[in-house]
Amino acid sequence: MNESDTSRHFLRQWIEGDVAAGKTGGKVVTRFPPEPNGYIHIGHAKAICVDFGMAELFGGDCHLRMDDTNPAKESDEYAENIKKDISWLGFKWSGEGDGKEPGFYNASNMFDKMYEIAENLIRAGQAYCCNLTQEEWKAYRGVPEKPGVPSPRRDTPPEENLRIFREMRDGKYADGEWCLRAKIDMASPNIHFRDPVIYRIRHVSHYHLGDKWCVYPMYDFAHPIEDALEGVTHSMCTLEFEVHRPLYDWVVDRLDEMGLLVERGGVKIRPQQREFARLNLTHTVMSKRLLLQMVQTKVVDGWDDPRMPTVCGMRRRGFTPGAIREFCERIGVSKTESESDPALLEWCVREELNKTATRRMAVLDPVKVVVDNFVGSREIELPDNPLDEGAGTRKMVFGREIWIDRADFMEIPEKKFFRMAPGQEVRLRGACIFKCTGCIKDESGKVVEIHGTWDEQSWGGNAVDGRKVKGTLHWVDAATGVPVKARLYESLFSEKNPLKDGPEKFLDYLNPGSVREVSGFAEPALADAKPGERFQFERTGYFVKDRDGAFNRTVTLKDSYKPA
């Protein structure tokens, strides 16, 4: 990927303008700020590509910051797995860092500073403690169409607010008894300006800081502080935060007044927020809550179930980091809410795997073929990847009895069926030309054995008289083949939009055929495969070996054969 290939989307133009205007002090700094309360999914991958990608493009830094301001839902397990997944995607956080690890930050490491800033706000008469209940607060705030009503505590003198705020911090009050609110504008048409809560009491232990605090800052207060103190220049997030931007700017203004903006290259760094559309994919759900629900109710095997849109699930499914990044590049960045087609993702993974995946023959729905006039066994050698001469070759044996896929045989072939059928010639890949003479069926009419003869002149695969054979089949030698298990995956949901009847109903649209376990036979070379290794099963699809030894189907090969 070179620079001119990436689209000059609006965020890129925005940053270019700021760089040209000298606003960055010589370095573009972005951040990816996940809350460690779940596993990251393909939607986050898009954001990661944007955040890390823009930093990379402009030669700057992208911080990885755990936005851990709500201890109730967060855990170290999530934080660690988020780091693992981002690394796997191929991104490296950089910058100073707030501890030992460069580029890595925890919002919680700024709690001291945030608390101090909150006290400053109180002293300046820009924040006050409020003891309205949540229900009251809701009523006072009003609705977007009508102005709100001020809290009775709105004009409390700073000294008293300071005393109460400290008592909040010191654990004198229960959760929800008091909170700290910014004093802005109860009549604003923007709800977020109606004296938003910026600190709340939570007697919950923090996964990172333990019981050090019982008051925690709210997102709208914490985020701009985190960005500003880290020297972030460009803070990119999803569309739903657009209405929060004025509040973000309000907080940055206060920091500016307090002289807390960092300086770089003689320039005061004012972080700015911009919003872009999140990624939506048809036939899937992306909400962390709904994914968690599927995990907890065991609709799927876990966060890394290969049907999940999580990064770890896609990894187990066999997707490559490159394919995911290519996909994120190709869907682009805009403010238009849209639903991308998973077909593009599949195209991206085929595109990469076609060039890189080792070829193997595997028969996953086997039926036996007997080559009646064949005696003994012969060895053949096939390239590991015909598209890559450096990939090497592997050997295998062809014998009198082989397996082919049931779908490659028809007793009464339909028009344009180029595969095996009585009287019809096919090529057995790498071996010879074979002519079917008939088949044996059981009482139920199921084909149990196919018979035929080989053309001894065609060893290697080509006829000496130059006649063309339209169909080439993959096969596995019955004597030397090894048993394989595979899981054939399809989309988790059968409905384009599983949420069309609301989030309560989305499970109604689960695809009952989203996974099918099959077993069959494969050429011996596949027995050496290691977990995580990717293969193309010829004429079938791309597969990756899972930790239990089975092969997960990443995606099928494109198939333009249409039964008549």
Added chain:
RNA sequence: UGCCUCGUGGUGUAAUGGUAGCACCGCAGAUUCUGAUUCUGCUUGUUGGGGUUCGAGUCCCUGCGAGGCAACCA
């Protein structure tokens, strides 16, 4: 019926007042020891109505449609 945002082929995205282009999907053909890959070609689009302009997808007005905002979540 408050404020904000967004409407370009089936899908995603370009065109920044000057020939509506690219990719995916789909369809057709060529090549092929993977009905894959590769190659060629094709179908399909600016939300309606006004206005400004020599010229509007782009600027203005006005409809229509979609979404966001009323957690002490992020």
